[in-house]
Amino acid sequence: MTLLDFYRQYPDEASCEAALRSFREHHGLFCSQCGGLRLSWNPSHKSWTCMDCKHEMQLRSGTVMQGSHLPVRDWFAAMFMLTATRRAISAKEIQRQLGRKRYQPVWEIVHKLRDVMGRRDSLYALHGDMEVDEGFFSTETPEDQKDCPLKRGRGSQRKTSVLVMAESSRSATPPARKYSTPKTVGHIKMLVIGDFKASTITGKIKTGTDGNADVTTDGFSSYAALEKDGVTTSHHAVVADDKKSVGKVLTWVHIAISNAKRSILDTYHDIKAEFLQLYLNEFCYKFNRRYLGFRLFDRPELCACTYRANFKHRIY
Known part of the structure; x- marks a missing residue:
């Protein structure tokens, strides 16, 4: 239409x-x-x-x-x-x-x-081969912290943490274009999180998956107990100093994070952290139905x- x-x-x-x-x-x-x-x-x-x-x-x-x-x-x-x-x-x-x-x-x-x-x-539970990683989205500095020195890295007042999950499996046929990823992507989820504690991340993954997923993550310690706690069937941690190497394994979560950031940045000057989940809802909803067109x-x-x-x- x-x-x-x-x-x-x-x-x-x-x-x-x-x-x-x-x-x-x-x-x-x-x-x-x-x-x-x-x-x-x-x-x-x-x-x-x-x-x-x-x-x-x-x-x-x-x-x-x-x-x-x-x-x-x-x-x-x-x-x-x-x-x-x-x-x-x-x-x-x-x-x-x-x-x-x-x-x-x-x-x-x-x-x-x-x-x-x-x-x-939220009714759809991710399954199969999955990539999981965290992203940091730029948001407005909270009113009560505007006079404080700006921190850098994960603890910055201008960054909001987001857990990103993507169904991702290797395609049976090689990509048609030279620079295309060899993986295919299914549904994705993006969830705003308040901290990076293992209990927080494990709880979000448990809620968003069917419990039978084979998960690939980076070497972050909060992912270590996923398989042990029965949240996933298997867990493969990619430990590498080179971010490009990790990006080749966690292809689609990085693409999703990059596209979501660009979509928000191109449209809004600045957004409040309390509304970030709503903007991510829109992005994921359209991404998960990307083949429907009009x-x-x-x-x-x-x-x-x-x-x-x-x-x-x-x-x-």
Whole structure:
């Protein structure tokens, strides 16, 4: 779907509301009160009434749009623009496209959508051959540390730590291009972490995998107990002083980290550490569905109708 196709398919608010109703009914709508399946549509209230317990469910209830007074068409347009390009897109750009005077409501729409993208991806457990490494993303210096001397390295106030996992296996056929990697990549995960303790990293890997992965990491000591603790089937640590040597083994985590940094840096002047996970959610969601192209717009609709955002917000 192109931008022109989008505006043809959703020319007004009524068409978007009809599409939202159809999508929810098609994907198994049930009463949030009693779980009943016999629901009757009330067009004047834009709601369903349960025939068993008489509970009324609004069109947006139980979705990411619940509590918002902005048009459904704005939500659909924001979903489309977030997924129409591989690069990161800012709320400012979406605000201009929507013709909205106020920035804050659009900013919150975008972050809520990023939130549910991450929740959808969290259901998928990585498996098979995997690469794991940590990355350091530039973020704003916290307010309470702006007057402190700037540290360097891992402890810098301007760096936020991220654990990166990627399904990566050697291809059966050699790469067509000379400089292509001989490995193929499946799904990836990027998770913001507060520290590099073994318990923190082990817990994140255990949550994000199916427990049967064969993991390759660098020689960092926090990875040492992965196999021993039963988090992975096997663990191979690459110990090398030369970063290029490690990069050849941990190919896809390094590519993912580099592309995510470049995507964020090209779009935003600076971001706060508290919002970094949301931006990474968007990057991973699009990376994991990179072959869908313009058909990707259908997927966020499922996220939007299935989850309510955990992102704290004001209601507009």
